[in-house]
Amino acid sequence: MTALDRLSVAGIAAEVQAGRRSAVAVIEDVMARLTAYDAIQPAVWISRFEPDALRAAAAAVDARVAAGETLPLAGVPFAVKDNIDLAGLATTAACPAFAYQPEQSATVVAKLVAAGAIPVGKANLDQFATGLNGTRSPYGIPRNAYNRAWVSGGSSSGSAVAVAAGLVAFALGTDTAGSGRVPAAFNHLVGLKPSKGRWSSSGLVPACRTLDCITVFAATTEDAALVDTIAAGFDATDSLSRDLPDRPRAHRRIGVPRPEQCRWFGDIESEYLYRQALAGFDAELVEIDLAPLDEAARLLYDGPWVAERTAALQGLLLDNPDAIHPVVREIVEGGFGYSAIDAFNGAYRLVELARAAAAMWDQVDLLALPTAPTSYRVAEMLAEPIRVNASLGAYTNFVNLLDMAAIAVPAGMYASGVGFGVTLMGPAGTDRALLDAANALFPATATPPPLDLEGRMETVKLAVVGAHLEGMPLHWQLTSREAKFVGATTTAPTYKLYAMAESVPPKPALVYSEDGGAAIALEVYELDMAAFGSFVAEVPPPLAIGTVTLDDGSMVKGFVAEPRAMTGAEDITALGGWRAYIARG
Secondary structure, eight states: OOOOOOOOHHHHHHHHHHTSSOHHHHHHHHHHHHHHHHTTOGGGEEEEOOHHHHHHHHHHHHHHHHTTOOOTTTTOEEEEETTBOBTTBOBOTTOGGGOBOOSSOOHHHHHHHHTTOEEEEEEOOSGGGOOSSSOOOTTOOOBOSSOTTBBOOSSSHHHHHHHHTTSSSEEEEEESSSTTTHHHHHTTOEEEEOOTTTBOOTTBOOSSTTTOEEEEEESSHHHHHHHHHHHBSOOTTOTTOOOOOOOOOOOSEEEEEOGGGOOOTTOHHHHHHHHHHHHTOSSEEEEEOOHHHHHHHHHHHHSTTHHHHHHHTHHHHHHOGGGSOHHHHHHHHGGGGOOHHHHHHHHHHHHHHHHHHHHHTTTOSEEEEESOSOOOBHHHHHHSHHHHHHHHTTTTTTTTTTTEEEEEEEEEEOTTSOEEEEEEEEETTOHHHHHHHHHHHOTTTTOOOOOOTTOOOOEEEEEEOSTTSTTSTTTHHHHTTTOEEEEEEEBOSOEEEEEOTTOSSOOEEEEEOSSSOBOOEEEEEEEEHHHHHHHHHTOOTTEEEEEEEBTTSOEEEEEEEOGGGGTTOEEOGGGOSHHHHHHHO
């Protein structure tokens, strides 16, 4: 088995309800899928029900259908993010010291089960839902379903991968700063983040309690809409629940950022994919000012709202801080530095920003922003966990603060295979309108790219001669891409080496020479195709990547130089390599 097709919420429910397939047969198929994928990514799950328990749950659904019940989610398998209570399995929030056994399932989970859905288990997450990347869990790192060198997105990492890999038909996630949207984008999924209070948060471990939303990951907007019809509704046991009527909303005028306000963090591929998505819209694109939204976003982690996370974890922070993931602890400890005065001043400023944002809805029907401005490898995230993670929230952090509904929709694919997404946003109560708009603006979302469970990747050998050598200033650009060292050797004796003038950091230029050349020392590394492509994209002129002949006559990709690199350069060929030049001083 090299690939698993995705499961359909609507398709499974229709078949089981009509008696064309049994819920037991569905769950047997799911268990086979779980076994196959466990050999590849066991970190997707924190806990699961035993096979006999799953069979019993499925048999109970079949009995209800046979008795004449109409179950809109009959036999549909789903995953629950492990900061949401599910009776029968511990809630850990990815922190073993925090774990507890819930007496009952969260309200949303109970409603789904009552509708015939079958919970399979608890999905992994960034601990205490703090992160947008999926690497902050003691239970392992759920990697991107389409390229396991890359992050899955977080904090709802396991939930997204479980759906993308075809293990369940839908999964519950949560969203405070983008955790229900970023993983959807990276794994070619639909991620519906309801309006605050539309879905009950009873039974949810709080991150920022006033902002948290339970969300759904699904393969299609149709499936997300079906789950929403069951999960939505006022809950008197949840003090933050709201009885929100659906607000119709057109999608004729779509708000997009001013060009100078777009942030891509150097990722030209993301910019291209976003422009391509917008070009396909049958709507008027209206440029809007993102400044109020950006300022609101900064309140979440660079302002007093981080103290709401601190409040949620105060007891553990004071009594057992070592039980918390070090990156998560560093973030939430920052909340102790804010005062009540800071909190009130922040609240006052947010009201002002919300007023400015509300005026935007007079200019546009909806917003369409990149779900994330770029994507990262796991190695890059682990090397720079806070700064790199923060960039992923550039277009998500303000949404809950400003009381918006949002739906992340697949909108393309990076060369790495990782998904790119666009998020549609509207004022609170426009959830169903956003689903309709997503169907109209993104008609191809039901066809994800093929998923290769074997994870085979082509590789490229790359020769480096200067600043990328081991121990040199730019070597990290190789290690962060998990480049494998192949060996040290030399070029064929047909090259010259120059020290370029005014290069920061100092870099050489390798130039082919038909006469007077020498064998130049170098190192060879092996990268997967996606890593190689991203590496090449970062090579600055006058350098380039071409083909270099080694001393044994074999050829690999490697650094070469444009003629302008010779301007003012020093010929250091006689030294035989860059290390000798650096040692010379």
